[in-house]
Amino acid sequence: QSLRIAHGYPAQSIIGATYDHFAEYVEANSDIEAEVFALTLLDLRQASPGLTSGVADVSMVLTPYFQNEFSEANFPADLSMAANIDGRPTSIAAAMAGAMMEYIIFNCPDCLMQIAAQNQVYLATAPGTQFSLLCREPLASKADVEGKVLRSSTNTFRRWTEAMGATASSISGNEMYDGLNQGLIDCTVNAVGEMSNFSLFDVVKGITLAVPGGTFGGTGIGHFNLGYWADLSVEQREMMARGMAETAAFMSTAYVRQAQTDLAKAREMGIEVLEPDASLAEATAAFTRADVATIVQLYTEQYGVQDAQAKAETFQALLAKWKGLTDPLDPTDQAALAELLWTEVLGKVDYETYGFN
Amino acid sequence: MKTVFAVTNRLLALAMIVAGVAVVLMMLHVSLDVVTRPFLARPLPGTTLIVSDYYMVACAFLPLAYAQAVDGHISMDAAAHLAPPRAQYHMAGFALLIAVVVFALLTWTATHDALTKFRINSFSIEFGTRIPTWPSYFLLPAGCALMTLISALRLLEYALGRLAPPK
């Protein structure tokens, strides 16, 4: 038996290491031979259709790339800024991972139906760290941000950008360096770890931490082809799930470590690292609270999500629960997070039937 | 036979006109987006999406058949021109056979995809504006189907011994 893993990132990246980790886990705990294809088999936009058609057995589906196919799972992913209501979590990656997985698997039959409609089975999500402002100059207050041009890659961040009196730009990821370098954009809204991924150290002079905040919650690292899943024995499915708990924890903590390394390097290079001042923090908090209603309305009207208000409340309750569970942990403690994801979510699943109803 | 060629030529011209309009619109649309940027608070909605999903797909795949009709697809001449003329004639026929097979496969699978996108009414939301994406998926099978048709007609000419020698 074999397992074909494909992802659209370089082999040396965190996501590359994440899937290498999963492949090692599978080979160590079963007779299945796992092979990882980095970049060569599926790119980011091909991941979901590639799983549907069986080009790969496992891949990472960035669900927001497929707005209508995965609208039910994208809905809680879009609510990630709400994790900062009532205080920033120790690790937004850990809190969101747990909340997303528990929500999709146990609280959202609509999510599972959409995923099954794509001929897929869902096991895990591994979000990154807080979105921050990576800028050409240090910005601390709301007045600093006003009138600036910010690269905002999601609709939520575009709304925030406009609420702050700035202009949203949608230039692509590989134009980010040129855009910052030439002053076409003043900041890009990204996780701090993208500093090294996109080699931005030469063009960024100021980092404003955790505004707008939130994270990319649509990183479905554990999407399987349904036919492949059906051919596995119940023990093998359980092994895969256990491996996915390990893998999601590996990736989330690796992002935290990368953010720490990048921040240290930035400070060393004389890049100013700031907390938002009261004006910017309060404006962002006010936006975040109001935006929950906007997102509910958007998903109801544009994507036809049913009972969106109730779903939002369910998800926010789960976020609060997971903040409680993960806040006491060291954000780089992979084993502890893996254990939580297993005992609270994946360990409770019935692998005889999961994926088939 | 003559009618078939006449109809095909019309279709070729139509495909080139649509692709030509797409390339000119792409040029104007992106330029407008850049030029108005200093004056508008937000970019024109959906520029990136319309450029990549509509204009690009149109100008990449609709002209395929025209290129085939004028023998414009890039091939390597180095070894082939050493062969005797008779062999070269058969090689041209063989290349057409490969073209028919390849583009029939592409037409088949792309049509299937386009119908799926149509069924789920695929769309995208940019800056709150809902932009349907499914129609663009029909451009690919359209271009490939026309390419298959042209290649098949030329293969028929080959079988009848009437294929013009390569340039």
Added chain:
Amino acid sequence: MTNIEIGLTGVAILFALVAMRVPIAFSLIAVSFAGLWIVGGERAAWGTLSLVPYTFAATWTMSSIPMFLMMGYVCFAAGLTAGLFRFARLWTSALPGGLAIASIFGAAGFAAVAGSSVACSAAMGRIAIPEMTKYGYDARLATGALAVAGTLGALIPPSILMILYGMIAQVSIGQLFLGGAVVGLVTALGYAVLIVIRVSLDPSLAPRVEEAVTWRMRFAAFRDVAPIAGLIAVIFGGLFGGFFTPTEAGALGATLSTVIALARRSLSWSAFVDAIRETLMTTATLFIIGCGAALLIRFLALSGTGVFLTEAVTGFGADPVMIILGVALIYLVLGMFLEPIGAMLLTLPIVLPIVGDAGWSLVWFGVFLTKLLEIGMVTPPVGMNVFVIKGVVGDLIPLSGIFRGIVWFLVVDLIIGALLVLFPAIVTFLPALIG
């Protein structure tokens, strides 16, 4: 058969099909689809075939390719290019082999609005070769100079090759453009020096043009190049000055060249339609090869052949200079037979990790690679630029004669290649300075 054997067999069949004049794109798709079916099964084959073409073309960054192509074709159709040659001719009239040098610098100017080397050879060749023939230039020198002058088209920005490389290697296209501009100008200078030396040693190669050129004429010629110089200034000024991105520069360049041509009343409707038709033909034929190459990459990956080939290359040793020499040798050999975009798309997934791990900057490598691939454009047996020039000159000189005229220029190219390896800063200093 093992999967790797299937992969290698597939590559062999691919070469056989290409040698039989099956278009490259069709050969790539046919071999890859069959190979994916055998190695990965029916679902993988159909799945990949349905995923690749749409996602390959429907990309924002790729849109700069038709746009830069269009800018070049419109400039040519509107006669903006002819002024460049006339200008260069007046300013180089005092030098030995002045017309040949003029065509090199004319091509360098046209390269700044054209995205590919074939376009550059074709445009300059049509203008300059008849002139040189008229003045009794050696046919080998004339055609050789034009074939190599074309290679500046891909080195001096904009460059289709560099855009594709930047997409795949995830490096800044702006930085590639800056590095390419330097190497392109160094190459042009190198060619010019070579022409001066050769014509000085053997004046019969290029009889002196008996024509009274006054300074007044020289300065008056600025009017001929003003529109195209203005276009270049706006595009690159805006690009490096931060008003728009490389992708947007393409569309603006195409629009501006059309507007300039219309304002000068030098663009007829039929010439405009021709420019669009050329743009569409080139775009479609390039993109379908790109789709085929993307399919082949997947076949090589799934069969394990890609890894096998990588390990074969890295087996030669770990010294960065040795690795880069090995890579250069591979591209020089591939360049003899393959069309550059196909060669690049085919090999980058294997080569990039090797080069990166050896510590070379990927921006530097992008420029170096472009130089290598452009050398392949003028080497036998398959040299696209040479074929284009042959198409322009007709029966003036046999194909082999043009290839012989290129030999001396190849020496210059190899010296420049060696300099790039010895002094990588030639490429990287400008991007670092501005960046």
